[in-house]
Amino acid sequence: METLYAPPKTLHRVATHYCPGCGHGIVQRLIAEIIDEWDIRGKTIGIAPVGCAVLAYNYLDIDMSEAAHGRPPAVATGIKRVHPDNIVFAYQGDGDLAAIGLAETIHTAARGENITVIFVNNAVYGMTNGQMAPTTLLDQKTTTCPEGRSADEHGSPLRICELLATIDRCSYLTRVSVTNPRNVQKTKAAIKKGFRTQMGKKGFSLIEVLSPCPVYWRMSPIDSMRFIDDEMSRTYPLGTFKDWEKEGS
Amino acid sequence: MKSSLHNKQLMTGNEAAAEAAIQAGCRFYYGYPITPQNEIINHMAMRMPQVGGTFIQAESEIAAINMLHGSAAAGARVMTSSSGPGISLKQEGISYLAGSELPCVIVNVQRGGPGLGDISPSQADYFQAVKGGGHGDYRMIVLAPSSVQEIADLVYDAFDLADKYRNPVMILGDAQLGQMMEPVEFYKPAKTYLPPKKWALTGADGRPKNVIKSFYPVKGELEKFNRRLQKKYRKIEETEVRYEEINTKDADLVLVAYGTCARISREVMNKASKIGYRIGLLRPITLWPFPKDALRRLSQRVRTFMVVEMSAGQMVEDVKLSILGRCPVHFYGRMGGGVPSTNEIINNILEVLPKINAADSVEMIEI
Numbered sequence: 137m138e139t140l141y142a143p144p145k146t147l148h149r150v151a152t153h154y155c156p157g158c159g160h161g162i163v164q165r166l167i168a169e170i171i172d173e174w175d176i177r178g179k180t181i182g183i184a185p186v187g188c189a190v191l192a193y194n195y196l197d198i199d200m201s202e203a204a205h206g207r208p209p210a211v212a213t214g215i216k217r218v219h220p221d222n223i224v225f226a227y228q229g230d231g232d233l234a235a236i237g238l239a240e241t242i243h244t245a246a247r248g249e250n251i252t253v254i255f256v257n258n259a260v261y262g263m264t265n266g267q268m269a270p271t272t273l274l275d276q277k278t279t280t281c282p283e284g285r286s287a288d289e290h291g292s293p294l295r296i297c298e299l300l301a302t303i304d305r306c307s308y309l310t311r312v313s314v315t316n317p318r319n320v321q322k323t324k325a326a327i328k329k330g331f332r333t334q335m336g337k338k339g340f341s342l343i344e345v346l347s348p349c350p351v352y353w354r355m356s357p358i359d360s361m362r363f364i365d366d367e368m369s370r371t372y373p374l375g376t377f378k379d380w381e382k383e384g385s
Numbered sequence: 386m387k388s389s390l391h392n393k394q395l396m397t398g399n400e401a402a403a404e405a406a407i408q409a410g411c412r413f414y415y416g417y418p419i420t421p422q423n424e425i426i427n428h429m430a431m432r433m434p435q436v437g438g439t440f441i442q443a444e445s446e447i448a449a450i451n452m453l454h455g456s457a458a459a460g461a462r463v464m465t466s467s468s469g470p471g472i473s474l475k476q477e478g479i480s481y482l483a484g485s486e487l488p489c490v491i492v493n494v495q496r497g498g499p500g501l502g503d504i505s506p507s508q509a510d511y512f513q514a515v516k517g518g519g520h521g522d523y524r525m526i527v528l529a530p531s532s533v534q535e536i537a538d539l540v541y542d543a544f545d546l547a548d549k550y551r552n553p554v555m556i557l558g559d560a561q562l563g564q565m566m567e568p569v570e571f572y573k574p575a576k577t578y579l580p581p582k583k584w585a586l587t588g589a590d591g592r593p594k595n596v597i598k599s600f601y602p603v604k605g606e607l608e609k610f611n612r613r614l615q616k617k618y619r620k621i622e623e624t625e626v627r628y629e630e631i632n633t634k635d636a637d638l639v640l641v642a643y644g645t646c647a648r649i650s651r652e653v654m655n656k657a658s659k660i661g662y663r664i665g666l667l668r669p670i671t672l673w674p675f676p677k678d679a680l681r682r683l684s685q686r687v688r689t690f691m692v693v694e695m696s697a698g699q700m701v702e703d704v705k706l707s708i709l710g711r712c713p714v715h716f717y718g719r720m721g722g723g724v725p726s727t728n729e730i731i732n733n734i735l736e737v738l739p740k741i742n743a744a745d746s747v748e749m750i751e752i
């Protein structure tokens with residue numbers, strides 16, 4: 137029988153610690169698929185964040201470094217400057233990237249570092265049991281905004297792609313999701329494009345992935361996917377915000 | 386024989402630290418401006434492009450120390466420098482570097498604290514440096530130069546020690562050492578055997594993957610890792626202690642001081658001996674590992690110690706721990722940018738010594 141679809145070699149055959157319905161596993165599998173398809177295991181280096189994805193290095197069979205909470209872009213910068221011809225990506229959650237590590241995010245983008253940031257936006261702090269994140273939606277309930285996020289009390293949600301789009305040295309910025317096979321394939325294409333951006337030394341790329349956290353959203357996995365399509369993507373519209381190929385650079 | 390690369394040049398301690406790093410093969414430097422170490426970052430900005438290296442003015446000391454993490458993980462020699470508030474910001478990163486066993490060099494040109502303090506010389510970051518300012522049971526090798534030449538020499542050694550033990554190394558200087566100019570010569574670094582960095586991240590080309598991490602969530606693993614770290618630290622304590630001992634043979638009082646205070650103490654020793662006092666000096670060069678055994682040995686024949694620091698008294702605790710109450714340990718310190726003068730120290734010695742030489746009656750003197 138012909139094999140049409142098999143787990144990527146770059147993904148270790150182990151059970152992950154992710155909760156049922158979590159998006160992290162999907163995104164990490166996509167990274168592994170790309171590494172297999174392009175045969176780039178030997179030149180790819182990843183940085184795992186502090187957050188639910190901290191153990192990504194147990195799942196991906198590539199060279200990886202941990203980074204302190206919020207600092208993956210700085211660690212990626214340090215690695216990339218030593219190995220400019222490797223593919224270096226930082227994998228981050230929204231607390232990591234948009235709260236504690238926002239300065240690193242913005243300045244790594246401003247320097248136009250040839251790295252790719254894969255930003256998994258699940259609108260909560262998963263690892264620490266579901267507190268409010270900078271990307272938590274208005275009215276969304278979390279353990280630290282139990283009555284729902286209010287703009288007056290907690291401030292408004294941060295739109296990272298839109299924020300970074302003002303930075304000249306940002307080369308590729310896109311927001312995708314993993315709510316259905318089509319969107320998953322779009323996410324894969326976006327990560328590929330991020331990698332191509334740095335392989336062509338075109339500068340900084342960031343792929344924001346709207347991703348479900350059923351446990352801390354207190355929803356079923358299916359309702360979580362619907363929530364992304366119906367609610368979350370209204371605050372965070374899918375689309376590409378910067379594209380060096382379209383800007384003729 | 387060490388061979389000289391250049392003739393002697395007149396340089397500030399800060400410039401010497403930066404240039405020595407380049408001579409030692411450091412090609413990656415990340416920093417953030419702060420006085421009194423700006424000559425380091427400025428020198429690196431000028432020199433790194435000349436030698437094909439990387440210089441980044443980071444957005445913060447936090448970013449800088451994490452860029453260090455990346456370059457160290459990638460197998461390169463890498464350095465950062467800062468002072469007081471900036472070194473405080475680096476502490477989480479230093480803990481991660483120690484926990485991930487990454488070699489790197491961090492220069493602290495100490496200024497007065499706490500808080501914003503001031504920009505004048507201080508030694509009040511001793512605890513932070515030698516006891517571990519970040520979280521967890523880790524140690525940093527801490528080297529304390531006391532001249533511009535020694536800054537250069539110790540920076541070379543710092544890179545070798547970092548690579549040898551896969552551990553962060555700190556050069557603990559101060560505003561005075563950093564800002565003053567002295568002749569300095571850069572030697573061609575002696576070839577020392579250092580283990581190849583097989584653990585470094587390069588892309589897992591034809592080999593099993595490498596992972597750099599400090600996270601051990603499986604029960605028992607973290608303690609096992611900590612035990613291994615402690616074993617490494619014991620080995621460093623056995624092997625790497627350095628100090629200088631002068632005139633301690635028949636001394637009545639031995640001064641214990643490092644860095645700028647050691648320079649002043651040496652002067653005190655010379656002046657005091659001219660007026661008939663037998664004063665010795667023990668100058669720790671490694672603050673961690675601390676020269677405990679040397680002090681313990683001395684305590685068997687010396688009548689008293691005086692520790693001189695530009696702090697409220699930090700190293701004095703390690704001196705006391707070393708000699709375990711065998712003889713009195715006096716302390717003289719200045720804080721908040723105060724640099725002790727030789728006269729201040731001598732007058733303090735005279736206050737202490739009469740109590741020992743009860744027969745002598747000594748007046749306070751102005752020299």
Ligand SMILES: Cc1ncc(C[n+]2csc(CCOP(=O)(O)OP(=O)(O)O)c2C)c(N)n1
Nearest residue numbers: 186187188205229230231232260261262263
């Ligand atoms: C300096 C520091 N502060 C706080 C924490 C605790 N902490 C661990 S993960 C996390 C939030 C992670 O949330 P996010 O980045 O959104 O990722 P997720 O877990 O949702 O994937 C926090 C606050 C930490 N490890 N270090």
